[in-house]
Each structure stands twice: as C-alpha cells, then as structure tokens.
Amino acid sequence: MRAIQYAAPTTVDDAVALLAEHGENARILAGGTDLIVQVREDGRDTELFVDAKGIPELTDLTVSADGTTTLGAATPCYELYGNDNFCAAYPAIVDAARIIGSTGIQGRASVGGNLCNAGPAGDSIPALIVHSAICNVAGPNGRREIAVEDFCTAPGRNSLEAGEMLVSLTLPSPPPNSGTHYLRFIPRNEMDIAVVGAGAFLQLDGDSITAARIALGAVAPTPLFVQAAGEALIGQTAGEAAFAAAAEIARDTASPIDDMRGTVAHRKQLSYVLTQRALRGALAHAQGGTPSNGH
Amino acid sequence: MAVDEKTYKVVGTQPVRHDGVDKVTGRAKYGVDASMPGMVWGKVLRSPHARARIKSIDTSRAETADGILAVTTGEDYPDTGPGDYMDERAIARNRVTYAGQAVAAVAAISAHEAEEALRLINVEYETLPPILDVQSAMAKDAPIILDELRTETSGSFGNSPTNIAKHIIHEEGDVEAGMAAADHVFERSYTTSMVHQGYIEPHNALAYWNPDGSLVVESSSQGHFGIRDDLSKVLDYPKSKIRVIPAEIGGGFGGKTTVYLEPLAAVLSRKSGRPVKMTMNRTEVLIGTGPASGAHTTICLGVTNAGEITAAKIELAFEAGGYPGSAVGAGCLCAIGPYGIKNFRIDGYDVIVNKPKSHAYRAPGAPQAEFGVDCLVDEICEALNMDPLEFRHLNATKQGDVRADGTKYHTIGNIETVEAAMATDHWKTSLGEGSATKRRGRGVGSGYWMNGGGKSSAVARLNEDGTVTLLEGSMDIGGTRTSTAMQLAETLGIAIDQVNPIVPDTDGIAFTGVTGGSRVTFATGWAAIEAAKDLQAQMVSGLSDYWDVSSDAIAVDQGAFSQNGTTITFQEAAAVLHDDGQEIVGKSTVEPSGAGNTFALHIADVEVDLETGKVDILRYTALQDAGTAIYPPYVEGQMEGGVAQGVGWALHEEYVYDEDGRMRNSSFLDYRMLTSLDIPMIETVIVEVPNPGHPYGVRGVGEVPLVPPLAAVANAISQAIGVRIRDLPASPHKVRAAIASSTQ
Incomplete structure (x- = not known):
C-alpha cells in the first residue's frame, strides 16, 4: 500500500474540481467501509481520497413541502433508522440500512456509497429502486439526474462520468395506501453478503393493486429492476396468487451465476421465494402493519 | 455430575483466574505487542500458483527499493533432508505445491515499503495443473505432485511415484466373519471440506540476534519449545542458542504448533542486522498456514437385527496438502472410538493435494473420521427403528475393549455419558412442530478422543x-495457568490465591511439549503436583533442621506443619525457613502415560427452511466425560467452543477453490464462521468419571467437543428434510438442492 493524499472539501464545486484534477486516481470517500478495504486489498490505484463528509449537501436529510425527501449521498445508515419520519416513509430503505454490515459499520456506511460501489449484492440498491429514487449527480458540466435502476452498469461500475460525483438521492413522497419491504437471504444471521436480495413496492386501492415495483439483488451483473413483475401485479387482488405469479416472473428474469456464495439453481429459487416474502412485507406495510423481517 | 465423590478443597472450585485482570483491562501482552528499538517490518511474497516449478527468482529490484534492508528466498535456508519437508514448508525452494506458499520475504523500514517491494520481485514459474481432491490425487494415472515421494506402509516404502504419502492399516478380529454374521450391511461415502481453525489472532513473530550469536524470537504459539525446536531444524542452528519468549495467545486450536513466520523473521533479522517483526493478515492466515484436511471416507458397518455392530470396514483419505502429514493417523484411531467393535479393518491414506499443508485442528483427524461413522449409525438406527441413544448404549465401548491400535481401554465414561444424555431435559422434551415451510429435526453425534x-x-x-x-x-x-496452579494448591493444602503461575521462556524452565492433545491440565498439572510434593518434602526437611527433629516426626495436614504439639501454618513455615537461611524450590519433569480417553455426546435440534435451505439451530446440548473437572467453567467453555466450531464446520465453513487452485473465499466475509447470532445458548453437562491414570482423575477436555457436532447437525437436518446429508458443509444451496431432489 502506498501513501495516499487526503482532501476534505466543503463544497460540491471544490470536490468536483479535485476529481477533475486527479482523474480516476481520486476517489470519493464517504463512510469508507468498502473503499478503504478495496484500497488496502490493492484493488485500486488510488492517489487521493476526497472526503465527502465535510460537504453539507452530502450529509443532509431534508424533506420539502411536497413530501419529497433529499438524502445526502454520504449520510450514514444509522441516521436513517434513527429518523422516525424516514422510517415511516421509506421502510424498504430502512430495512436495508439496518442490515448493511454490522451496527458499527452502519455508523459510517452510507446508502450513497453503497450505490456508487455498484455491487450486484448491494442491499440498499433494490430498496432505492422500488422507492423510485433518483440520483443527483454533479460534474464538470453541471448537474444531472439518473434513475437508480439505470445507475449501475456492471459489477463495481456505475454511470458516473469522469469528474462526476453522486451528491444526493431524491426520494419521492410515498403515495397513500402504499408499502415497501426489502429482505435478503444470507447463510448466517448477520455480517454477511446477500445471496439474493429482494425489494417490493405496492400501492393499493382497497384489495386491488394499483402500482407495484420489484427489484432483485445478486442475480445479475447489476441490481435488477424487474419491471414486468411489477406490471403484472397491477389490477390484481393483493394476495398469494398474484404474488406467486409475480415471483415467477422475477425468477425467470433473474440471470445469476454460480459462485462461492450460491448456485444458479439456488439463486433462482431464492428470487422466487424472496419476491413473495418482500411482497407480503410490502402488503403488510401498505395495510398499516409491520412486516416481519424473516429471511 | 460426579460419579466418584472425593472431597477436594481447591479442585472443582471456580477461583478468579490468574490471567483475568490483565486480559479484561487490555494489559495482557500478545505476540503482536512485542517491540524492540530499531525494529523493522517483514512481509512475505506468496505463490499465486497452486502447482508450479520455480524457474528463477530475481530480487535485484526489490533489494534497492526505498527502505528495503533485506530480502530472503529459499536459497538462504539449509536442506533439512527428506521426510518432514520442514525447509520447503517454511519457504519454497524449486517448486510450489499450493497457492499461498511463501516464496520470498523482505524486511523494510515500514510495512508499506515492504509490501511495495514485494511487487518488485520477479518470480518465473512454470505452472502445472493443480490436483485439488484426494480422489483425483489417488487415481491411477494422476500427475505426481512430489516426484520423490513413495508410499510408506508400516515403515517400509513403495517403489513407484505416488501422491499417497502414507497408508495406515489397523485390523482386529475377523472382518469378513463379522460381516457374514450381520443381518444388514450398510456402506456409504462421506466428504468434508478443508476448514481453518479460525483463531482470531493472526500469526506473528519478532526475531533479533544478540552479539554473542544467540537468536531470540518472540511469538504467540502453542508451545515455545516446539517453536525453538522447529527453528533449530529449519535454520540448522543449535537449540541452546535459540531463546523463544512466549506471549499471550489469541487462539490456536492446534494451528499454532509449528513455525511459519519465525524462520523468515530470523533470517531477515540476520541479514538486516535489525529486529524484524512480521504479522500475517487474514488472507495470509487462511492461505498460508495449516488448516484441517478435507476428507473422503467410506464407512461400512454390519449390524444384527437387534442392533449390535458385528464388524466395521473404514477407509479414510485425508488431504495432507502440499506436503505429507495430515491427521489421518489420529483419525484412524478415533473413527470407531465410541463403538466397541470386535472385528474391524481401518485403512487411512495421507494424500498430497495442491492445498496448504494441513496441520493440527482440535482433535486432529477425529471429526472427519467420526462424522461418517456417526451418520451411518443414524441411518442404521432409522432402518432398524432403534433409538439412537439406545443403539449407542448397546454398542458403547467399555473397559477392556480394544482401540484401533490395540490399546486396551481402562476406566472410561462412555456409557455414563450416553446415560447422562438420556436423562437430559433436552432428550426428554419433544422437538415441537415446525410450520408449512419449516421442518424440524433432532440429531445425535458421538465423539471420541485419546487425549495426550x-x-x-x-x-x-x-x-x-x-x-x-x-x-x-x-x-x-485455555486457562491452564489456573488449572495447574489449582492442582499445586490442592497438593500443598494452600489457597489458590497464594499461587502465582508464570510461563517462562525456553531458558527459564525445562522442556515442555506443546499445548495440544488436551494434555496440559493432565500432564503439566501432574508436573505441578510433583513439584508441590518436592517443595513440601523440602519444607519438611528444612523444618526438621530448624526444629532439630527427624522428618518423620513432622506431620503435614492442610498445609500446616506439626511436631510435638506445635503447629505452624504454611505461611509461618515459609517465614521461618527464609529467616533460617533456606530458600526452597520444588521441581519436576514428568512424562506420564495413562492419559484418560474421553467421550462426548451432543444433541442438536434444527429447523430447516424448506424454501431456502437455511438451517437454524434451535437447541443444543453437549455432554462429555471430563474425568475430574478441575475448573468446571473452563470445561464448559471448552465444550461450548467446540460446539461453535463444529457447527460452523457442519453448516458453513469450507475452503472454496477455483480451477487454478486459488482459494476464492480467503476472508471472514466468505469463509463463514458462526457469529453469536447463529447459535443458541449451549447447554453443557459435565460427566465426571475420574481417570485412574492421574492423581486427581484428570482426562483432558479441549478437543473432543469438536467431534460430535458434524454428525449431530447433519443427522438433525437429515431427519428434518427426509434426505441424508453426506457432504459437508451443509450449506443452504446443498440443503435446498437435497429438498428439491426429494420433492421432484
């Protein structure tokens, strides 16, 4: 490991200027729970850490008059589940924030960092997708927006251009009579990485589903937005039959690999099972209950 | 539950442990805390290839890199001769036999500079396809990993090249007749994966040379004399010129009974003229030290309709790793340990594969060997519709039965342990219902270990x-300062807080073997007893001078000394003797035979998620015969630790390799040891059948609890899902695949 420079800008403009100056060898440092491990393991030729935690816009959690929430990209996970309003509005994101790493890790790790790391198994990403989150990106050419489901491009790669950084995430106000849930399958009960993760969003009119979104983790090179599974639910009666049909679409859409964390057959099966469990959790939440967090 | 009640004052109590305060306050000095003025840092270059010839090593660029003080390669070490491969195991010479093997090392002013310099060493390899499992390695036309290797069978060597380093055979009775007398013959094959001991503290070493040519090494190990002797061999340097200073140790489980970094640090120190410190990171620990062998076993048992085992045929093939020396020998001794079988043949094979050279892990060889036997026993119980504890009671090894190597068992607590299991609340309580998607199962596993x-x-x-x-x-x-001090205190009739136990360096005490084989409380405890007797005899002799009476006239009772109506306490006697100019030192070296065999039995309840294959442990009870439990909470701690490691071995732990022979999961993220949330409170039952071969009845407790969990958990899963698990770990994807195969 070589000596690494460290900078702590206080504005997005200054951070962007540092990224522009140092090119790919500069890395945005949020919680560092992935980045520092990667650098220590020699995975990156990093020369400069640009610490984002000194930039107010990256650590703010604000709610606008229309109910839209803006989540600073470097906001640590514990601030999310420590915020009752956030917990009520974005349960799937909170489900994910509670299981990333351990309690200690959650004091540093951020949802934005989890997203930029672009791991296929990143827990927060399917949760952000089902909440229709939008990435706010700043770069040398100004600002732009990207839907979360379009942000990751390959394992460890995202659609940020040279000199760009993720500033925040815009989370639409949850519609009435809606609910979400995220869960994952891990072999143990903590400190583990998802073999498969599944997030679900449901909006109801009585028993009828009016909107739905489903996303899977760890079954494709990037977290997967399974649009067809959500669309198949619209107009259906919320319940086991509709959930099983959607879960079949999720299973068929999943294109996992065999690796040390799971097999293709197991991940396909888990896509089917977890999609149903995520939908049950989302339904419970939409109906005003609390989903059980069983694996 | 004590079977033989004796009245002890200190033995069996729970005093404050002597090392406790330093450990809870963080003052205890571990190996990594060692430091010296002028100290520099060493790092190891490891082979990325599992099987290769080393054509050349060019260190010239590294030698001139910033901050570099020394570079070492295999050329710097003597040839230690054939047999144990101590030289190549320390650092590769002309070949590598596993990915992770040390190939070179550097010393630099800083650890970062040392790491950077490793990149500048150019090693030219001629790679060869690796052999990664025993069946491929034993195949007729298998490529040969060690060209010079010949199979050793009972002391004689074969003629042709082979990957089988050793073939062990144990035979008793008439196996064919025993099988013929059986109503049923069952035969199954089982596999277990290579697993690591998983000690939390990585290996470490600090080495420096004194101007008189003597070498000092500080490291945390399971035996500083063993480290000294290994160093002497690898460096071809006299033992008397090597001093090894022990440190507190953060776990070893057998894995810290040999040298890894120590010889490299010693040579780098000699070359640089500076004290050299080396530590491993977690990946180095996993790929570069000595895990436990993966194994392939075939178990054949004959039984009568009444459930009596009439004969056993056992084949055990263990992954030795890149050099000979798996624990298959001990596995052969233990395989049928819990079962008294008159007719058996046991074949053990020590097989070279391109994986790290295996090393001891807690009851070395026994878990792999007994796993298959106890799974097959469970299958037999199911077929015969017999209660698994009744079956074990019927077939239990008894006094007078013969172990695989012909040794006759003396007083053992096997039946007592089975009976204690029958009496547990756990065994008497029903398993309870699962749900539509979750099924429950209860499994039993037995365990046997010789003790050392x-x-x-x-x-x-x-x-x-x-x-x-x-x-x-x-x-x-494992707390043996206190458990040996307690035996000394018991013998002298003094309070435990009057004893201050210390572990000196290799110059400060006579030779003592490694802390392993569950032997310390037994053998070092015995040495403490003998030293106490010597001390007491000298005190009597000194008091006889002081009082001017014959030694025979002095009575000793509970630490007090009396003669002629005068009684003085132990403390008063100490003062009197000191004032009289006498300094009293008792000493002892013992090498006792009579280590007590030990037996264990575990009961596991699991719940399996049929949809995902995930296994949760609902309840777990561990029983074992400890002989006399000197410090009962330590015994319970050993039992609980064995369960945690054994359940991890059963459910999750494995070395995962890619086709090039590189370990894919060399971190604690993907090498899955259990966490505190993965296992419930473990219920422990200490059975006490005192060992007649020890003054206080000690048997040894540390190792046997690792043996039963593999089968107990596998049997519980098998009962829950209705499909037999014969391949560990029973990870969720395998369990789910088994469920899917049964419902198709």
Missing part, C-alpha cells in the same frame, strides 16, 4: 510470605 500425555515441567518456588511462584512450561491457551 507428553513431557511437562514445573518449578514451585516458596516465597518468604508463604506464597508460591509456579513456573510451568506450558503455554496457557
């Missing part, structure tokens, strides 16, 4: 205030 004797030394020094300083040669890894 070996050489141990102790010195007991009487201080003028009546306290006793106990110097003992055994590295304390």
Whole structure:
C-alpha cells in the first residue's frame, strides 16, 4: 500500500474540481467501509481520497413541502433508522440500512456509497429502486439526474462520468395506501453478503393493486429492476396468487451465476421465494402493519 | 455430575483466574505487542500458483527499493533432508505445491515499503495443473505432485511415484466373519471440506540476534519449545542458542504448533542486522498456514437385527496438502472410538493435494473420521427403528475393549455419558412442530478422543510470605495457568490465591511439549503436583533442621506443619525457613502415560427452511466425560467452543477453490464462521468419571467437543428434510438442492 493524499472539501464545486484534477486516481470517500478495504486489498490505484463528509449537501436529510425527501449521498445508515419520519416513509430503505454490515459499520456506511460501489449484492440498491429514487449527480458540466435502476452498469461500475460525483438521492413522497419491504437471504444471521436480495413496492386501492415495483439483488451483473413483475401485479387482488405469479416472473428474469456464495439453481429459487416474502412485507406495510423481517 | 465423590478443597472450585485482570483491562501482552528499538517490518511474497516449478527468482529490484534492508528466498535456508519437508514448508525452494506458499520475504523500514517491494520481485514459474481432491490425487494415472515421494506402509516404502504419502492399516478380529454374521450391511461415502481453525489472532513473530550469536524470537504459539525446536531444524542452528519468549495467545486450536513466520523473521533479522517483526493478515492466515484436511471416507458397518455392530470396514483419505502429514493417523484411531467393535479393518491414506499443508485442528483427524461413522449409525438406527441413544448404549465401548491400535481401554465414561444424555431435559422434551415451510429435526453425534500425555515441567518456588511462584512450561491457551496452579494448591493444602503461575521462556524452565492433545491440565498439572510434593518434602526437611527433629516426626495436614504439639501454618513455615537461611524450590519433569480417553455426546435440534435451505439451530446440548473437572467453567467453555466450531464446520465453513487452485473465499466475509447470532445458548453437562491414570482423575477436555457436532447437525437436518446429508458443509444451496431432489 502506498501513501495516499487526503482532501476534505466543503463544497460540491471544490470536490468536483479535485476529481477533475486527479482523474480516476481520486476517489470519493464517504463512510469508507468498502473503499478503504478495496484500497488496502490493492484493488485500486488510488492517489487521493476526497472526503465527502465535510460537504453539507452530502450529509443532509431534508424533506420539502411536497413530501419529497433529499438524502445526502454520504449520510450514514444509522441516521436513517434513527429518523422516525424516514422510517415511516421509506421502510424498504430502512430495512436495508439496518442490515448493511454490522451496527458499527452502519455508523459510517452510507446508502450513497453503497450505490456508487455498484455491487450486484448491494442491499440498499433494490430498496432505492422500488422507492423510485433518483440520483443527483454533479460534474464538470453541471448537474444531472439518473434513475437508480439505470445507475449501475456492471459489477463495481456505475454511470458516473469522469469528474462526476453522486451528491444526493431524491426520494419521492410515498403515495397513500402504499408499502415497501426489502429482505435478503444470507447463510448466517448477520455480517454477511446477500445471496439474493429482494425489494417490493405496492400501492393499493382497497384489495386491488394499483402500482407495484420489484427489484432483485445478486442475480445479475447489476441490481435488477424487474419491471414486468411489477406490471403484472397491477389490477390484481393483493394476495398469494398474484404474488406467486409475480415471483415467477422475477425468477425467470433473474440471470445469476454460480459462485462461492450460491448456485444458479439456488439463486433462482431464492428470487422466487424472496419476491413473495418482500411482497407480503410490502402488503403488510401498505395495510398499516409491520412486516416481519424473516429471511 | 460426579460419579466418584472425593472431597477436594481447591479442585472443582471456580477461583478468579490468574490471567483475568490483565486480559479484561487490555494489559495482557500478545505476540503482536512485542517491540524492540530499531525494529523493522517483514512481509512475505506468496505463490499465486497452486502447482508450479520455480524457474528463477530475481530480487535485484526489490533489494534497492526505498527502505528495503533485506530480502530472503529459499536459497538462504539449509536442506533439512527428506521426510518432514520442514525447509520447503517454511519457504519454497524449486517448486510450489499450493497457492499461498511463501516464496520470498523482505524486511523494510515500514510495512508499506515492504509490501511495495514485494511487487518488485520477479518470480518465473512454470505452472502445472493443480490436483485439488484426494480422489483425483489417488487415481491411477494422476500427475505426481512430489516426484520423490513413495508410499510408506508400516515403515517400509513403495517403489513407484505416488501422491499417497502414507497408508495406515489397523485390523482386529475377523472382518469378513463379522460381516457374514450381520443381518444388514450398510456402506456409504462421506466428504468434508478443508476448514481453518479460525483463531482470531493472526500469526506473528519478532526475531533479533544478540552479539554473542544467540537468536531470540518472540511469538504467540502453542508451545515455545516446539517453536525453538522447529527453528533449530529449519535454520540448522543449535537449540541452546535459540531463546523463544512466549506471549499471550489469541487462539490456536492446534494451528499454532509449528513455525511459519519465525524462520523468515530470523533470517531477515540476520541479514538486516535489525529486529524484524512480521504479522500475517487474514488472507495470509487462511492461505498460508495449516488448516484441517478435507476428507473422503467410506464407512461400512454390519449390524444384527437387534442392533449390535458385528464388524466395521473404514477407509479414510485425508488431504495432507502440499506436503505429507495430515491427521489421518489420529483419525484412524478415533473413527470407531465410541463403538466397541470386535472385528474391524481401518485403512487411512495421507494424500498430497495442491492445498496448504494441513496441520493440527482440535482433535486432529477425529471429526472427519467420526462424522461418517456417526451418520451411518443414524441411518442404521432409522432402518432398524432403534433409538439412537439406545443403539449407542448397546454398542458403547467399555473397559477392556480394544482401540484401533490395540490399546486396551481402562476406566472410561462412555456409557455414563450416553446415560447422562438420556436423562437430559433436552432428550426428554419433544422437538415441537415446525410450520408449512419449516421442518424440524433432532440429531445425535458421538465423539471420541485419546487425549495426550507428553513431557511437562514445573518449578514451585516458596516465597518468604508463604506464597508460591509456579513456573510451568506450558503455554496457557485455555486457562491452564489456573488449572495447574489449582492442582499445586490442592497438593500443598494452600489457597489458590497464594499461587502465582508464570510461563517462562525456553531458558527459564525445562522442556515442555506443546499445548495440544488436551494434555496440559493432565500432564503439566501432574508436573505441578510433583513439584508441590518436592517443595513440601523440602519444607519438611528444612523444618526438621530448624526444629532439630527427624522428618518423620513432622506431620503435614492442610498445609500446616506439626511436631510435638506445635503447629505452624504454611505461611509461618515459609517465614521461618527464609529467616533460617533456606530458600526452597520444588521441581519436576514428568512424562506420564495413562492419559484418560474421553467421550462426548451432543444433541442438536434444527429447523430447516424448506424454501431456502437455511438451517437454524434451535437447541443444543453437549455432554462429555471430563474425568475430574478441575475448573468446571473452563470445561464448559471448552465444550461450548467446540460446539461453535463444529457447527460452523457442519453448516458453513469450507475452503472454496477455483480451477487454478486459488482459494476464492480467503476472508471472514466468505469463509463463514458462526457469529453469536447463529447459535443458541449451549447447554453443557459435565460427566465426571475420574481417570485412574492421574492423581486427581484428570482426562483432558479441549478437543473432543469438536467431534460430535458434524454428525449431530447433519443427522438433525437429515431427519428434518427426509434426505441424508453426506457432504459437508451443509450449506443452504446443498440443503435446498437435497429438498428439491426429494420433492421432484
């Protein structure tokens, strides 16, 4: 490991200027729970850490008059589940924030960092997708927006251009009579990485589903937005039959690999099972209950 | 539950442990805390290839890199001759036999500079396809990993090249007749994966040379004399010129009974003229030290309709790793340990594969060997519709039965342990219902381990205030400073807080074998007893001078000394003798035989998620015969630790390799040991059948609890899902695949 420079800008403009100056060898440092491990393991030729935690816009959690929430990209996970309003509005994101790493890790790790790391198994990403989150990106050419489901491009790669950084995430106000849930399958009960993760969003009119979104983790090179599974639910009666049909679409859409964390057959099966469990959790939440967090 | 009630004052109590305060306050000095003025840092270059010839190593660029003080390669070490491959195991010479093997090392002013310099070493390899499992390695036309290797069978060597380093055979009775007498013959094959001990503290070493040519090494190990002797061999340097200083140890489980970094640090120190410190990171620990062998076993048992085992045929093939020396020998001794079988043949094979050279792990060889036997026993119980504890009771090894190597068992607590299991609340309580998607199962596993004797030394020094300083040669890894001090205190009739146990370096005490084989409380405890007797005899002799009476006239009772109506306490005697100009030191070196065999039985309840294949442990009870439990909470701690490691072995832990022979999961993220949330409170039952081969009845407790969990968990899963699990770990994807295969 070589000596690494460290900078702590206080504005997005200054951070962007540092990224522009140092090119790919500069890395945005949020919680560092992935980045520092990667650098220590020699995975990156990093020369400069640009610490984002000194930039107010990256650590703010604000709610606008229309109910839209803006989540600073470097906001640590514990601030999310420590915020009752956030917990009520974005349960799937909170489900994910509670299981990333351990309690200690959650004091540093951020949802934005989890997203930029672009791991296929990143827990927060399917949760952000089902909440229709939008990435706010700043770069040398100004600002732009990207839907979360379009942000990751390959394992460890995202659609940020040279000199760009993720500033925040815009989370639409949850519609009435809606609910979400995220869960994952891990072999143990903590400190583990998802073999498969599944997030679900449901909006109801009585028993009828009016909107739905489903996303899977760890079954494709990037977290997967399974649009067809959500669309198949619209107009259906919320319940086991509709959930099983959607879960079949999720299973068929999943294109996992065999690796040390799971097999293709197991991940396909888990896509089917977890999609149903995520939908049950989302339904419970939409109906005003609390989903059980069983694996 | 004590079977034989004896009245002890100290033995069996729970005093404050002597090492406790330093450990809870963070003052205890571990290996990594060692430091010296002028110290520099060493790092190891490891082979990325599992099987290759080394054509050349060019270190010239590294030697001139910033901050670099020394570079070492295999050329710097003597040829240690054939047999144990100590030279190549320390650092590769002309070939590598596993990915992770040390190929070169550097010393630099900083650890970062050392790491950077490793990139500048150019090693030219000629790679060869690796052989990664015993069946491929034993195949007729298998490529040969070690060209010079010949199979050793009972001391003689074969003629042709082979990957089988050793073939062990144990035979008793008439196997064919035994099988013929059976109503049913069952035969199944089982596999277990290579697993690591998983000690939390990585290996470490600090080495420096004195101007007189003597070498000093500080490292945390399970035996500083063993480290000294290994160093002497690898460096071809006299033992008397090597001093090894022990440190507190953060876990070893057998894995810290040999050298890895120590010889490299010693040579780098000699070359650089500076004290050299080396530590491993977690990946290095996993790929570069000595895990436990993966194994392939075939078990054949004959049984009568009444459930009596009439004969056993066992084949055990163990992954030795890149050099010979798996624990298959001990596996052969233990395979059928819990079962008294008159007719058996056991074949063991020590097989070279391109994986790290295996090393001891807690009851080395026994878990792999007994796993298959106990799974097959469960299958037999199911077929015969017999209760698995009744079956074990019927077939239990008894006094007078013969072990695989012909040794006759003396007093053992096997039946007592089975009966204690029958009496547990756990066994008497029903398993309870699962749900539509979750099924429950209960499994039983037995365990047997020989326990070790070996050489141990102790010195007991009487201080003028009546306290006793106990110097003992055994590295304390499981609380043995206190458990040996308790035996000394019991013998002298003094309170435990009057004893101060210390583990001196190799110059400060006579030779003592490694802390392993569950032998320390047994053998070093015995040395402490003998040292106490020597001390007491010298006190009597000294008092006879002081009182001017014959020694015979002095009575000793509960530490007090009496003659002619006068009684003085132990403390008063110490003061009197000191004032009289006498300094009293008792000493002892023992090498006792008579280590007590030990038996264990575990009961596991699991719940399996049929949809995902995930296994949760609902309830777990561990029973074992400890002989006399000197410090019962330590015994329980050993039992619980064995369960946690054994359940991890059963459910999650494995070395995962890619086709090039590189370990894919060399971190604790993907090498899955259990966390505190993965196992419930473990219920422990200590059975006490005192060992007649020890003054206080000690057997040894540390190793056997790792044996039963593999089968107990596998049997519980099998019952829950209705499909037999014969391949560990029973990870969720395998369990789910088994469920899917049964419902198709």
